[in-house]
Each structure stands twice: as structure tokens, then as C-alpha cells.
Amino acid sequence: MNRRYRKTVIAGNWKMNMLPSETKDFVTRLRDETADCKWCDIVLCVPFTHIYQAVKAAKGTKIAIGAQNCHQAAKGAYTGEVSCAMLADLGVKYVIVGHSERRAYFGETDESVNQKVHAALEAGLRPIICLGESLEIRENGAELDFVRTQLKLALKGIAPQSLKKIIIAYEPIWAIGTGKIATPRQAGEVGSAIRETLRSLYGARAARGVSVLYGGSLNKDNAEAMLAMPDVDGGLIGGASLDAASLNSIIKAADQ
Ligand code: PEP
Numbered sequence: 001m002n003r004r005y006r007k008t009v010i011a012g013n014w015k016m017n018m019l020p021s022e023t024k025d026f027v028t029r030l031r032d033e034t035a036d037c038k039w040c041d042i043v044l045c046v047p048f049t050h051i052y053q054a055v056k057a058a059k060g061t062k063i064a065i066g067a068q069n070c071h072q073a074a075k076g077a078y079t080g081e082v083s084c085a086m087l088a089d090l091g092v093k094y095v096i097v098g099h100s101e102r103r104a105y106f107g108e109t110d111e112s113v114n115q116k117v118h119a120a121l122e123a124g125l126r127p128i129i130c131l132g133e134s135l136e137i138r139e140n141g142a143e144l145d146f147v148r149t150q151l152k153l154a155l156k157g158i159a160p161q162s163l164k165k166i167i168i169a170y171e172p173i174w175a176i177g178t179g180k181i182a183t184p185r186q187a188g189e190v191g192s193a194i195r196e197t198l199r200s201l202y203g204a205r206a207a208r209g210v211s212v213l214y215g216g217s218l219n220k221d222n223a224e225a226m227l228a229m230p231d232v233d234g235g236l237i238g239g240a241s242l243d244a245a246s247l248n249s250i251i252k253a254a255d256q
Contacts, residue, residue: 001233001254003039005208008227009167009234010251011043011128012241013068013096013215014050023050026244027057033248037062040234040255043094044241045128048082055091066094066128069102072115074122084116084123095120096236097127098154100173110153117154121162128167128236129154130215131194135174143172144193151197160202168194168212169236175216177238184225184232187214191231220249227254 001008018026023046034042045066046054054065071081087095097120098113113129120127131150133143147170158166170190175182182190191212198207214226215236226232234254240246 001227002208002230006211006233007041008039008254009041009043009211009213010247010254011045011066011094011096011167011169011213011234011236012247013045013099013236013238014047014241015068015101015238016047017242018046018050020050020053023053024057027054027061027063029244030248031058031061031063033244034062034251037251037255040251042251043128045094045096051087051090051092059091064093065091066096067092067125068096068099070095070097070116070120070125072112072119074119084119084125088123088125092125094126094128094167096169097129098150099130100132100171100176104173110150113154114156117158117166121158121165126165126167128169128213130169130171130236132171132173132176132216138172138174143190147190148193148197151194152201155201160206163198163202163206164209166210168198168210169215170194170212171215171236177217179217181217181222181226182214184229187226187232188229191229191233195231218250220246220253223250223253224256 042063043066070084097116102108117127133146211233213234213236214232218235219240
């Protein structure tokens, strides 16, 4: 973390878990436990069906609500899809874009990720752009090039003044939901490569303001070491975000 230049962000990703009726209690509990949080931005990315309850329960607290996906078009004949304007109108502030599960199971490409980043910014949402390599790519030693390319494609056409709205999440696919976490050194190395790439695209000043999160089996026991890396500015948390106490422990580790 480097609080001098950028925010520390802890974002939970519930994926397709929890019920709308469980949302209010969870948010209320998290609100109470994080009331004294000073340094950390807290985001909870819930399923579309939970957004209304989540926004209502989080009103006036330090918790911002995010979505886990959006459609790139502003509106139209896209049955079953949800636009960024719809999310913003509900009070959503963040949206995860390009999560590896969406890339793997729902045909999301670097091109659609880029379109979604544009759509999110246009609607006033802050995109959390997910990047990360497969195990095969890492075993071939190609992870830095892979992540740099994903980042450049995701940011194609994004104006320098929009960069401060963007959050990057480095999520190695082999560490997501597997219990196999990257070492702080591995995450820090990719985090630095991401920042270097941002620097080459937008200049040093803009690059140093971007929060780069790590995601992949982060929990209360490994968060502190991970967050000690200068280019790991927080976490995107799946499994451990389903329990308010464990999410709160990670927030506490980030808020020290
Ligand atoms: C995720 O899917 O964004 C994630 C990081 O999941 P987990 O924490 O469960 O590995």
C-alpha cells in the first residue's frame, strides 16, 4: 500500500451467493464492525437481485455497493442484460469488469471488457478491471507480458482524466477460489508491472494514483503480508467476503 498517493480499497465479490433477504443483516453487521475504519474504501459487489437491499442498508455508511457485471450498451434489445445507467440509478458506485469467471464462462473478451469500461465511466460508475494469467501462462514465465497486454486492451481509448476513477484488480486465475494464494512477492511484482504500464500510458502522476488490488484466496491470515507490498493497494475478495467477520478482519488489516 502507499497511502500517500492512492486509496486502499477492500472489495468483496459475493459472486452468485447469498440471498437478497440475507443482504440487510450482512450489511448492517459489516457497517457496525467497520464504523471506525479510517483509511480504507469498502466496496461490496453483490448480485443484481441484491442491489436494492444492499444500497438501502448501506446508505449513510462507509460501505459502497458495486455490481459484478454490466452490459456495454446504454440500452436496447439485450434481453436479460443490465446497463450501467440502470446500476447507477439504483445507487451503485462500482462495477467489476472482466472477472476471469466471466471471461471463461460467458465469452467476455478483451474487446468487450474495454467497451464495458467505457460504458461504466460514461454512467459515472467506477470500474474494477480484473486482469490475471492462467497457471499455464505463469508456468511459461509469460505472466507479466500477458497482464500488460490485458491492461492496455482494457484501457484502449480511455482518457487520462478518467484514470482516477479506475481500479485494477490483479487476480491470477490459478489462485481464485483454490486456496492457493500468490506470494506477496509474486503479487507485488505484477502490481509493479501494472503501475509501470500505467506510467507508460498516462505518465507517472496519473499512474501513482491508481489503486491496484490483489485477488485470489485472500483471507484474514494472509492479508497483512500481501498488503505490505507497495503495489498492492487492497484486495478483491471472493470466498472470504461471504462472512462479515472475515471480511471485517481483512478490512482491519488494510486499515492499520
Ligand atoms: C474473486 O473471484 O474475485 C476472488 C478473488 O475469489 P476468492 O477470494 O474466493 O479466491
